Amino acid sequence: MRLVIPFTFLASCSALAVEVRVEFNRDIRPILAAKCYACHGPDEDKREADLRLDVRAEAVKAAIKPGKPEASELWKRITHTDPADVMPPPSSPKQLTNVERDLFRRWIAEGAEYQNHWAFEPIKRPVVPKSDSKNPIDAFIEAKLRAHDLKPAPAADPIALIRRVYLDLTGLPPVPADLAALSGWSDQTYEQIVDRLLASPNFGERWARHWLDMARYADSNGFLGDGLRPNAYLYRDWVIQAFNTDLPFDQFTVQQIAGDLLPDPALEQLTATGFHRNAALNTEAGVDKEEARYQNIVDRVNTTGRVWMGLTVGCAQCHTHKYDPITIRDYYSFYAFFDNTEDRSDSKIKALTLTEVSKDRRQTYVHMAGDYTRRGPDVIPASLSALPPMTRPVQPEPNRLDLARWLVSPQHPLTSRVAVNHIWSKLLGFGFVRTPDDFGTAGESPSHPELLDWLATEFMRNGWSRKHLIKLIVMSATYRQSSAHREDIVELDPLNCLLARQNRIRLDAEILRDSALAVSGLLKRTIGGPSFRPPLPEDVFDVGRSSNWKASPGDEIYRRSLYIITLRSVLYPTLTTFDSPDAADACVRRERSNTPLQALAMMNDSVFVEAAQALALRAMHESPPEVAKRLRLLFKLTLNRPPRAEELQRLAVFHREQKARVEKNGAKALQVLGNNTSSIARPDQIEAATLVAVARVLMNLDEFINRE
Known part of the structure; x- marks a missing residue:
């Protein structure tokens, strides 16, 4: 017998059905994280009644009697009728439902077993389910569908599939000549198309855009002055080249975080360190330089945590994290890796780079309550205490190179999972984890945890090759399914978490503009080089300091949208209308809205x-x-x-x-x-x-x- 939990309760892709036994990670932790940890979690400064529910040893001391719900204070409090004693208190907007209370009762009755959070567990390669499918991805997907009495959708029409894979891999629609492949359509024909697209220089342009979102790339400093960064494009072009040459993701990581610390770094490796030079920079007269420096380093810490580990480490900047095992000391130990960095404009390559200070090095300390003027205990560079320890460094204390290598070590439980989730989301519409920048306890659990881990190990086994991983995904029957509406999954799986069909996806802003230019024949396909200025309506300059805008000459204005200059005070309205990010922070997942303004832009822009x-x-x-x-x-x-x-x-x-x-x-x-x-x-x-x-x-x- 199987207990099916209504989807209206789940409101996520964590699970669609569970066995009779309640599981902590799947069923209990999400409730605790959403409704209890803020007052009874890791943060000792905000903890109420000295009760901690995120650690079993602490919880059973005062609130839980395993096997005995009625004798457990937790059960008494969540079922109490007195407003003075009930938990959560009536003032909380996050009240428990009857279904959630029943889950707590059953969990306690079954022994109140805890589990480590799935994302902090070591990555192990699962056994591929038995299947007639040649692609292991399909074996995992089909096994999950069978458990819910569902079948995958039929294959997409070849024309729809060709358009899909062209847009996904190059960001450009096929031209009529590309459709000649339809005459002898076969799996081999499709694979040849995929190989050709992966080898296309347009592949690097399409996938660079995804990474530049996370790198908060822009061509200006931001803030009131919004000074121009005329050579910022060199980092953008490095990213394009890295994708086109299939630079292994571990090297891609090391070069961006610590390329300057590699032995005899090449110019390209120094350019890569521009990742952390992309952030906004306050250069206004009268600015508190120490406060600006502090905020700049905080951005680097938070961005590194979000992009590579999918963690909201920034929540520990002022106090211990309310949901995840990240202390404020952890935060500033991580901060210490960047505390002695220096921004530099390298004269040899004309690029914005990052380098390490060698003299007069700072001592890092905890900034109490996140106040840059309040000094707490001294700290040295260290990785997060809840994750596997860093390899002992050669030098007295670890540096950014040690940090980068720790991130891509096989023992790190997050980096490959987060990277795979990001790539999957671009090809299937959503990641296995639909909170890609929060793999912590407050985030959503993966819809297909075994497949996520299998792909994470496959990614590392194949030299961190993104092209190999992308080809594996787009060759799968799962990717090649029709996206047509399915009545049989509407009630059970309205968000299509089980992937019984492909997802229909509104084109990203840049790809929509590029597609219009491509089909019209206007598109100029020059790759790389300085950013260009498209024509803009005059009223864009009614706010902000930017003015004297002059559109680039000739056919420069018809280049791909990737090369449009990104000035933080003058964002190109055509792109922002279709949800392009503002480069203020790392954007791990774009929103997709549907507004009347978009229809007006398509007609009149x-x-x-x-x-x-x-x-x-x-x-x-x-x-x-x-x-x-x-x-x-x-x-x-x-x-x-x-x-x-x-x-x-x-x-x-x-x-x-x-x-x-x-x-x-x-x-x-x-x-x-x-x-x-x-x-x-x-x-x-x-x-x-x-x-x-x-x-x-x-x-x-x-x-x-x-x-x-």
């Missing part, structure tokens, strides 16, 4: 208007003059497939209506051609304006804006 104009002219140049043939070409260029009969019929009706409108309104209607009017023969202008209207419709379809 200059870049999409220009793309529609160019697409219409492309159809006129590349197709015979017959309307049906031009409509078919427009459809195929935009959506990467031929239109169905009913779709072509609707387009033809729309074309007739728009042509009549253009003919009726004359010169006013021809304004839609913009600056292209003079280059179009007068007899063709009406048809061109009509095709612009058709192109705008096609580029505003969900099928264009989303990746199926």
Whole structure:
């Protein structure tokens, strides 16, 4: 018999069904973390009634009698009717549900066993479930689906799959010639496409964008002055190259955190240290330099914790972490790794780099309550006490190089899990852990813990190769499934945690703009180099100090969005409308909103208007003059497939209506051609304006804006 917990209670992907026995990590810890640890957790300064529930030895002393719920103070308090004694108190917004109380009762009755938090446990390679599938990923996914009487979705249509894998691996849609592979479609054909995309220089551009989000990359300092960083792009280009050459993730990590400490570091390794030079920097006159330095180091500590370990270490800056075993002393011992770093602009490579101070080194201490002026106990550099210890350093105390090597050591339980989760999320829509920057006790448990650990070990076994891991995922039947809606999973699994189908994903802001430019033929594909300035409306400069904006000349403005200059005080509105991050902090997961403003931007933003104009002219140049043939070409260029009969019929009706409108309104209607009017023969202008209207419709379809 199996007890199925209603999904409305779970509200997460941690589990969809449990056996009769209650499990601490799966069932109890999430409740304790969400509703109890704030007052009865690790933080000794905020602990109420001297009761600690995150450690079993402490909990059983005063609150829990294993095997005896009715004799346990915990059970009495959570079922009490007196407002003065009930827990959580009535003032708490996080009240227990009846289902949660019942779980506590059963857990205590079964012995109140605790478990170490899953993310801090060593990574072990699970046995692959028996399956007819060749790809181990599918074996794990199918085993979970079978446990819930579900079957995977059928394979996606080859055209949809080609578009999907092009967008996921290169961030650009396929061109018509790429669809020639459909004529002899097979697994081998698909694998050849994947290999070609992984080898494409566009692969590095697409996946660099994911990393730059986490690196809080920008081309300016931020704050009121927002001074320009003209050479910041050198770090961005290093990231692109690192992905394209498949620089192993362990080396990728070491070079960014401590490239300057490697023996005889190469220029590329020094450039890599720009990771921690990307943060905002306050250079205003009158700023407290010591406070600014403190905040800068705090950013480096918090970012390192979020990006590589998926931990909210920043919560321990002022006091011991309320949920995770990270003390304030742990925090400042970690802080000590960066306390003697120095920002430098390297004259040899013109890049922003990080280096170690050799003279007059600072003694690091605990900043009491997170106040940079309040000195507490002295500390030396050290790793987090709840994680495996760092290898003894050669020098008297560990440095950033030791820290970086500790992060990528096989014994570290978090780094490979976090990296795999991040990559998986970009290909399936969500990670196994849907709180990618919180693998701690307050975060969500993994939907497929065994698969996550198997992939983490596979990642390390294959030399930390991201291309190997990505290929393994995109070759799986799980990735290649249809994303079509499934009624049979709506009630059981509305968030598609079990992956009984692929996820439909709205394109990232940059990829949406790039796709519009690509299908129109406007896209300039130059890779790397200084950032460019796109045209901006004047009212953008009504706030902030930035002004005198001058768009880059010629076709520079049609380069990929990755190269748009990121000024923290003047963010490109087209991208922010579609949820691009603001570079204020490390962005591990982008939000995906759906707003009317996005529809207005797609219709009226200059870049999409220009793309529609160019697409219409492309159809006129590349197709015979017959309307049906031009409509078919427009459809195929935009959506990467031929239109169905009913779709072509609707387009033809729309074309007739728009042509009549253009003919009726004359010169006013021809304004839609913009600056292209003079280059179009007068007899063709009406048809061109009509095709612009058709192109705008096609580029505003969900099928264009989303990746199926």
